[in-house]
Amino acid sequence: MSKPILTIVVPCYNEEEVLPETVFQLSEILDSLITDQLVALGSTVLFVDDGSKDATWSLIERFHLSNPFITGLKLAKNAGHQSALLAGLLKAKAYSDCVVSIDADLQDDTSVIREFLVKFHEGYDIVYGIRQDRSADTFFKRATAQGFYKLMTSLGVKIQYNHADFRLMSKRTLDNLEKFQEVNLFLRGLVPLLGFPSTQVYYDRKERFAGESKYPLRKMLAFAFDGITSFSVTPIRLVTVMGFLLFALSVVAAIYAIVGKLLGENVTGWTSLILSVWFIGGVQLLAIGLIGEYIGKIYKEVKQRPLFVIEKELTEQAQGQATVTSQASQPASARR
Numbered sequence: 001m002s003k004p005i006l007t008i009v010v011p012c013y014n015e016e017e018v019l020p021e022t023v024f025q026l027s028e029i030l031d032s033l034i035t036d037q038l039v040a041l042g043s044t045v046l047f048v049d050d051g052s053k054d055a056t057w058s059l060i061e062r063f064h065l066s067n068p069f070i071t072g073l074k075l076a077k078n079a080g081h082q083s084a085l086l087a088g089l090l091k092a093k094a095y096s097d098c099v100v101s102i103d104a105d106l107q108d109d110t111s112v113i114r115e116f117l118v119k120f121h122e123g124y125d126i127v128y129g130i131r132q133d134r135s136a137d138t139f140f141k142r143a144t145a146q147g148f149y150k151l152m153t154s155l156g157v158k159i160q161y162n163h164a165d166f167r168l169m170s171k172r173t174l175d176n177l178e179k180f181q182e183v184n185l186f187l188r189g190l191v192p193l194l195g196f197p198s199t200q201v202y203y204d205r206k207e208r209f210a211g212e213s214k215y216p217l218r219k220m221l222a223f224a225f226d227g228i229t230s231f232s233v234t235p236i237r238l239v240t241v242m243g244f245l246l247f248a249l250s251v252v253a254a255i256y257a258i259v260g261k262l263l264g265e266n267v268t269g270w271t272s273l274i275l276s277v278w279f280i281g282g283v284q285l286l287a288i289g290l291i292g293e294y295i296g297k298i299y300k301e302v303k304q305r306p307l308f309v310i311e312k313e314l315t316e317q318a319q320g321q322a323t324v325t326s327q328a329s330q331p332a333s334a335r336r
């Protein structure tokens with residue numbers, strides 16, 4: 001394979017404290033990758049300023065003038081980590097063969113980018129960076145994060161355990177990612193949906209180089225909730241199941257109440273009252289669950305996710321020489 005053009009995409013929100021070091025480390029990496037012929041000249045770092053309120057953008061502008069590796073994209077207002085990342089990925093794919101996404105805070109091991117590239121040369125389209133040792137994270141962060149991965153898996157969502165958004169993606173996977181028109185972005189759930197040859201590289205997660213986490217508990221919970229509700233309708237199904245159970249229970253309660261009535265043990269009026277309470281409760285929950293099931297279906301339709309992703313195609317049988325082309329996927333709407 002000829003040398004690929006690599007773009008490293010870095011979303012930044014109020015990262016003035018860490019940015020100079022990030023620029024330094026990523027430039028060094030790019031420099032050595034170019035020297036070792038792993039990537040082509042013209043590979044760059046793209047900083048996406050996610051509406052920062054501090055000097056982040058002016059720093060990016062300054063580095064852009066003095067350092068040929070540094071490019072920037074400024075969002076008009078804070079759009080959130082996932083949206084900022086997507087903005088960078090889609091911008092970069094126009095002129096790159098592969099894109100690596102990494103946080104600005106240097107928690108993820110930048111030296112692993114070299115291993116990403118080696119895997120890319122071996123023919124992998126997606127390389128996931130997996131956190132092997134998270135001892136640098138607080139106990140709370142580690143416990144909640146790992147609980148979240150378990151919950152997601154039990155809800156039937158395929159995600160990579162201990163992988164955040166540190167990964168390499170080839171141009172064709174990004175072309176296909178663009179077809180997902182979701183507003184509730186949860187990239188680490190979407191990427192595995194694409195398929196394509198993928199592999200993992202392990203590294204130890206470090207502490208933030210400087211500055212504070214831009215993901216307070218409130219944002220973390222919202223993010224987790226988004227992830228679950230964007231990929232799973234299991235919570236709705238639980239309501240339906242509860243409705244069924246309550247309904248079954250109401251039958252038992254009915255028998256109990258009627259037997260009590262026949263034996264003359266009940267206070268007048270209690271039987272009919274308790275029967276109504278159980279029965280109506282059960283029917284209501286069941287009905288809500290049923291409506292939920294339809295809403296779940298509508299939700300899936302509205303997202304218009306591609307039904308399939310084509311990896312390769314053989315066309316034109318020219319003198320026994322078939323051309324292999326990479327193909328984009330078909331949006332769900334094209335099927336009808």
Ligand code: UDP
Pocket residue numbers: 010011012013014015050078079080081084102103104105107212213214215
């Ligand atoms: N970030 C962003 N927009 C936001 C919040 C965060 O672009 O609204 C960026 C942030 O600058 C960093 C990355 O997302 O590069 C991850 O954030 P952070 O390191 O604070 O999260 P943590 O590692 O604590 O989960």
Ligand code: MG
Pocket residue numbers: 103105107208213
């Ligand atoms: Mg971080």
